[in-house]
Amino acid sequence: MSRSEGQAREVQGGYAKGEAARLRILEAALAAFGEGGFKGATTRQIAEAAGVNLPALKYYFGGKEGLYLACAEEIVARYRARMVEPILQAQAMLEALHTAEVARDALKLVIRALAEQMVETREVEAWAGFVLREMAEPGPAFDILYEQVWQPGVNIVGYMIGLAGGLRPKAAQIEALLLISSLSAFGASRPVSLKSLGWDDVEGERFAQVMANLDRRIDELA
Amino acid sequence: MSRSEGQAREVQGGYAKGEAARLRILEAALAAFGEGGFKGATTRQIAEAAGVNLPALKYYFGGKEGLYLACAEEIVARYRARMVEPILQAQAMLEALHTAEVARDALKLVIRALAEQMVETREVEAWAGFVLREMAEPGPAFDILYEQVWQPGVNIVGYMIGLAGGLRPKAAQIEALLLISSLSAFGASRPVSLKSLGWDDVEGERFAQVMANLDRRIDELA
């Protein structure tokens, strides 16, 4: 008897080989789910992309849905890894000097970090699709993504917008939603945005141009 | 021999009964594809929701993909029906008086019309999902939606932003993308936005609050 019910396996021993395969599967699944959503991606396609055979998915993740949830947790982990520092820094700035101007600078920091996540690599294009899809049509991973990524993000941005200037609390919340949603232009729907702009990437000077627009918008909150 | 190759049927005679069924199928398909995307929706589910049997889909639309394309065309038609008037009005305003202030007012008109489409009904929530999904991951209907809906929308908004104030042409294009994308907060991902705001709809006073934010943003373009 290997492992009990259809549950996923938990790493325990010092076996390193399997962990590598686990990661390959996770990576392939992130890309596949990000593109096609839960139903759009097939287990065979993921297995092939990861260079493993079909039962490996059950072996490591218990099945398709387990793999999907594991992807959500991985996204949360990566999001946190990238956002913890800028958010801490923003909070430090605000504790040191509690003015509207500092709030705007702190907000720029956070928005820049979010934007960098959106733009970074092809890999991120996948998880942006994953998150936005799950927010649009709640699936198995909705709760974890909403509570761990979306809601905290909207809250902190809304809070800072409130401190930043002339918006009343509700208007600040709405502004936070609009601001974060506008980032999706370079997240999930980036290919289209690039086509509209006649660009073929969003790096260097081009990323700076986008950030200039976002920064200007934050300055206008004064 | 009824009709030639797997092609869809074209209405010709004065038969009215079939047209009603055709519309029921189209409506059900819009909702289903809007929620789950091309692969996420099943033909049986659509047929049942429309109150017809399975072969009816082939009979009227030639198959699943034909139905999908018909949905895209229907979306284009509805979009045009709602946007033609505000766009004509905006153009008339600009022809009468070619100033930045008028441009901002004209832009408010167009953005309001777009926002109303996003907010309107549950029905629109479906096609917003349809369009955004197709923009995120190009499928069979990408071309028609991009050329007939997305690109013209971005262009006209970008043009007006350019007229509206202090943005250089490229910055105006970027701003147009950000502005339109921010509307998706109340389009595809509306349920989440409502949850974040503690609202249960976006009507009346609440829609006015959202529009106030958007209008303020347009005023700040000066």
Add this chain to the structure above:
DNA sequence: TCCAAAACATATCGAATGATATGGATCATG
């Protein structure tokens, strides 16, 4: 070296899905 745990592979099953063959019911019109 030995062996149990861990990792991988082959083959196949049952359900769901898109499609369609085939025939019957309904409708508009001469």
Add this chain to the structure above:
DNA sequence: CATGATCCATATCATTCGATATGTTTTGGA
């Protein structure tokens, strides 16, 4: 009312998909 076009229903096929039963190879520690 007869007749062909239009519309609808039953039954079934071939694929694809997720899952898993079963057995083999590899790994790392005693």
